[in-house]
Amino acid sequence: MSMAMAFSSFPVLPLVVVVSAAAALVCPCAASLAPSCYPRLFIFGDSLTDVGNLGTLNPNIPAMALPYGETFFHRPTGRFSDGRLIVDFVAEALRLPLLPPYLRGRTASDFRQGVNFAVAGATALPQSFFRDMGLDVTIIPPYSLDVQLEWFDQVLHLLGSTEQERKDVMKNSMFLMGEIGGNDYNHPFFQNRSFTTVTKPLVPKVIVKIEHAIKELIGLGAKTIFVPGITPLGCTPRYLAMFQSNNSAEYDAAGCIRWINNFAEHHNRELKRMLRKILHDPTVTIAYADYYEPILEITSNPLKYGFSKDGALVACCGDGGPYNSGTLFSCNATSVLCPDPSKRISWDGLHYTEATYHIVARSMLHGTYTSPSILSKCGC
Numbered sequence: 001m002s003m004a005m006a007f008s009s010f011p012v013l014p015l016v017v018v019v020s021a022a023a024a025l026v027c028p029c030a031a032s033l034a035p036s037c038y039p040r041l042f043i044f045g046d047s048l049t050d051v052g053n054l055g056t057l058n059p060n061i062p063a064m065a066l067p068y069g070e071t072f073f074h075r076p077t078g079r080f081s082d083g084r085l086i087v088d089f090v091a092e093a094l095r096l097p098l099l100p101p102y103l104r105g106r107t108a109s110d111f112r113q114g115v116n117f118a119v120a121g122a123t124a125l126p127q128s129f130f131r132d133m134g135l136d137v138t139i140i141p142p143y144s145l146d147v148q149l150e151w152f153d154q155v156l157h158l159l160g161s162t163e164q165e166r167k168d169v170m171k172n173s174m175f176l177m178g179e180i181g182g183n184d185y186n187h188p189f190f191q192n193r194s195f196t197t198v199t200k201p202l203v204p205k206v207i208v209k210i211e212h213a214i215k216e217l218i219g220l221g222a223k224t225i226f227v228p229g230i231t232p233l234g235c236t237p238r239y240l241a242m243f244q245s246n247n248s249a250e251y252d253a254a255g256c257i258r259w260i261n262n263f264a265e266h267h268n269r270e271l272k273r274m275l276r277k278i279l280h281d282p283t284v285t286i287a288y289a290d291y292y293e294p295i296l297e298i299t300s301n302p303l304k305y306g307f308s309k310d311g312a313l314v315a316c317c318g319d320g321g322p323y324n325s326g327t328l329f330s331c332n333a334t335s336v337l338c339p340d341p342s343k344r345i346s347w348d349g350l351h352y353t354e355a356t357y358h359i360v361a362r363s364m365l366h367g368t369y370t371s372p373s374i375l376s377k378c379g380c
Contacts, residue, residue: 047120052078083354170221234260325349
């Protein structure tokens with residue numbers, strides 16, 4: 001089934017019970033945390049964060065078949081990677097189970113330690129916005145940030161029958177708002193819309209939507225929110241294949257496309273500026289989580305971080321070509337597959353390998369590019 005077909009209808013499925021996997025610690029500091037300093041973790045986002053919501057809606061998407069999931073789970077789980085995602089490593093470090101996708105839960109007990117609302121392909125702005133722009137929305141799911149917040153509200157009322165109970169849930173939980181926003185730009189890029197007149201002007205609209213979501217959580221009583229920026233899009237194999245140029249000046253020393261990375265930096269600057277302006281009392285922590293810099297760092301110095309030199313810009317799973325990413329959805333059972341995903345940064349041209357996600361997660365947990373770090377909030 002093509003991805004267009006997979007996205008063409010989005011049924012409202014009955015929710016089913018999920019049994020979460022046991023957690024394994026990934027950092028020494030977390031070993032002293034018993035129980036977790038956060039009893040719950042709530043997650044919003046897109047395919048960098050989705051642990052199976054889209055796969056529940058559409059079981060025939062690529063991420064529901066091997067080689068997706070081959071490294072850690074040894075089976076597909078709906079994650080767009082060979083193994084675990086950033087959110088999985090964060091949950092493990094906090095001594096929480098790997099959180100279930102929202103659409104596989106049913107009762108309060110399923111969500112007692114948190115839940116993941118992220119949906120692959122999801123945008124910050126609503127699907128209707130892109131339809132009104134004239135974009136083909138068959139691959140833009142109708143599960144934008146607003147919808148994910150509606151799902152969260154339903155879960156919150158399951159976990160707390162009174163306003164005080166709900167406030168207690170909010171103040172003791174950690175929230176990960178994203179990464180979200182990357183697809184708001186991906187979809188116009190992939191549909192060949194003008195960068196100057198269509199894609200770049202979306203930035204303030206995306207930032208405002210994320211701002212409203214953060215304020216909504218704070219209004220409900222949230223005390224700890226981490227907000228990731230977008231990744232260096234100009235280093236991803238799909239963008240490198242789409243915008244190949246004979247002009248060497250368009251590339252940086254690592255081989256990434258400068259103007260696309262400049263755009264990603266623009267989004268992240270505006271996101272950080274917005275976060276600094278949000279008014280909140282001293283008991284609330286809103287932290288920017290940098291996904292851009294750690295991925296750019298390992299792309300620029302792959303050998304230092306255990307990746308192969310030729311694997312920095314070439315997808316592990318794809319359909320050939322200089323970046324092994326000739327088409328948008330090119331990873332499947334018949335793809336050109338690298339022998340060792342841990343030596344590659346990109347998994348399928350758009351998403352990353354477990355090895356890459358592990359490095360980014362550690363930077364969030366320990367504060368290399370995230371301040372305050374997640375574990376510092378636990379007294380580590």
